[in-house]
Amino acid sequence: MRLLPLALAACLMPATVFAQCGGSFSGFVKDLKREAISNGHATATTNAFFKSVKQDPKVLRADRAQGVFQKPFIDFTRHLISQNRIDRGRSMARKHNATFDRIEATYGINRGVLLAFWAFETDYGAFQGDFNTLNALVTLSHDCRRPELFRPQIFAALELYETGNFDPRKTTGAWAGEIGMVQMLPRDILENGVDGDGDGQVSLKTSPPDALMSGGKMLSHLGWTPGQPWLQEVTIPRGLDLSKTGPSQKNSVSNWAKMGVQPRAGTLASGSLQASLLLPQGHKGPAFLAYPNFDVYFEWNQSFTYVLTAAYFATRLEGAGVYNAGNPDQGLSGAQMKQLQKKLQARGHDVGKVDGILGSKTRIAVQVEQQRLGLPADAWPTPSLLSSL
The missing domain is CATH 1.10.530.10 (Lysozyme)
Incomplete structure (x- = not known):
């Protein structure tokens, strides 16, 4: 479910002739090996790390099939939030109360925040993904849609491998390379992994204290302010x-x-x-x-x-009631949203990719056009706006 959070800058990648994406897959892997060795990783270790890597077409299909994000907010919340999930979340809060107390004392992250991620990412650890993580990262890096997001994660996984915390053959997770109960990328794990249960290991797949403490540290690292609402x-x-x-x-x-x-x-x-x-x-x-x-x-x-x-x-x-859904105006279908995005692009707006998803850039462009046309400027696109454009 998670879309990659790390907008890692291209400056993190070496200024060399290594191809950043595309070409033959085997040639791409050879480039990755040369880059790793040039950055100081031992040749034998690098060869062992990449020995089993394969391109995974299932990863690419998953990357291109994120239709759930086209649902409007009310439908999306009803899709993800059930009374069972709420009850299980509160049960998990009681079961791991000591861990959540530590997280709140150490990082200032409310338990409800982490419980929500835990629920949405893996259904409280029940479904963590069965994609081979290295295959996923290399496949997505080879694909030329977002190589700058995925490529640095390969070398982070190599660092985890060198410390015994990553198995190229056996480590699995989500299609986009995230690992564990709260779905963290290799770089996240390197920077924010915490041994929450005191066994000397950071086991995000099997240890709720490790996963939750690591998630708490990561949110703190990303700028969460303790004691403030969200x-x-x-x-x-x-x-x-x-x-x-x-x-x-x-x-x-x-x-x-x-x-x-x-x-x-x-x-x-x-x-x-x-x-x-x-x-x-x-x-x-x-x-x-x-x-x-x-x-x-x-x-x-x-x-x-x-x-x-x-x-x-x-x-x-954390105790809030169900929101008032109101009576919103009719929205657009996925196909209509793509038409709208194309029309907005034609008027000079940056809406990002034409994907049928009402993202932040599309909302901003919609609001500008609503103001221009004298419509309520609430950033909610309707069929009347589409026809007006």
Whole structure:
């Protein structure tokens, strides 16, 4: 489920003639070996690490079949969140209470946040993926869609192999190379792996304390601020300036309150905090204030719908009620969304890849065009917007 969180810069890769992707697979692997050796890894170790690697067409099929991300927020949450998942999450919180206490004391990460990731990534460890991790990483690096994301993970896996924490033949996980109960990439494991159970090993596949402590450290490393909220459901008044909404725009909580934004339950956070007002299905649907910690979610996953769902589920696990779904305007099908993205591109907007997914770039472009056309600028694309364009 997780989309790669590490937008690793190209500067991490050596400035050499090594091909970054494409060509014959065997030639690509030879280049990887030469690069590893040039970076100081022993020849024998490098050869042993890459000896069994194979291209995996199933990985490419999985990469191109992420249709679940085309679901709108309400459908997506109902797809991922069930009463059974909530009950199991609360049961896991009780079972691993001591570990969560340590995480909160050490890293300041709320248990609901980690429980939500644990649930969505692997259903609390039950389904961790059976793709050979090295094959997945090399296959995706050879593919020329996003080599800059995957290639550095191969060399991180090599470092784990050198310390005895990665088996090129037996280590398995998700199709995109993530390993363990909370699905961490090799570089994540190198930088944030924690021996949570004190057995001298970092075992993210079999040890909940290791996996959860490592996830907590990673979120802390990514910038989580202890003691601050991440998401809160709110209500919005009629006549609100909708052009001020969206994940890329922030305002102080006190200013949102002056504009009539109110919590659906409880009280708003400190007035000095900056927050974004999120309307995932427009001004007639659910509404949330996203606080600074919400931005950290995008370092874990780059899908707006997934991130908002994970953040919302974390609040549910900590006692929040079910959101008010409202009565949103009709959205677009996947095919219609692709048409919209093409029309937006034709008008000069950067929407990223034309994939039928309502991501952050598409939302920003939609909001601009809604303002131009005199429509409610809530970043929710409708058939009327599509026809207007």
